[in-house]
Amino acid sequence: MTDSSSARLHSTTVVGIRVGGKVALGSDGQATMGDTVMKHNAKKVRRLYNDTILAGFAGATADAFTLFERFEEKLQQYGGNVTRSAVELAKDWRTDRYLRRLEALLAVGAPDRLLLISGSGDVIEPDDNILAIGSGGAFALAAARAILKHAPDVSAKEVVEEALSIAADICIYTNHHTSVLEIDAREDVA
Secondary structure, eight states: OOOTTTTOOOOOOEEEEETTEEEEEEEOEEEEEOOOOOOOOOOOEEEEEEEEEEHHHHHHHHHHHHHHHHHHHHHHHTTTTTHHHHHHHHOOOOTTTTGGGEEEEEEEEETTTEEEEEEOEEEEEOTTSSSETTTTTHHHHHHHHHHHHHHHHHHHHHHHHHHHHHHHHOOOTTOOOOOEEEEESSSOOO
């Protein structure tokens, strides 16, 4: 039997891609506690900084909301500079006593880059403009790479949707209730 105070919310698959002048970031909607599905349509991706930046989380839900808020504060503080905001958040996350206990990953999609931000101080920009995190992340990453290799003209949103669907067929912590957000990478971000 699981003690509810130590039960953890497990989820998810988040995948992001930059292709064809667009950035898309999406996730499934399943949230589980222990071996029970608690929610089917959780929203794990959101728009930040005047709808010009996308962010998604994998990990404990309350921790992710804290990180969204902190990241948005950094974006405001550094005028929307995604890289600087990510590095400063990662530094705080690694050194702050409260933040250090947070267990989540953030995936960030901006017009000029994709970033993974972790509590261990990592800020990683993928080489191939594809980013995936969470329990189904490896499945979604492989699917997105295969889709782009064999269908290079498909849209960013379509790649994310299909990669999430493939991950949901494999990962027990991922479902087919998806949310996908998109921004135009060609728009000038002030």
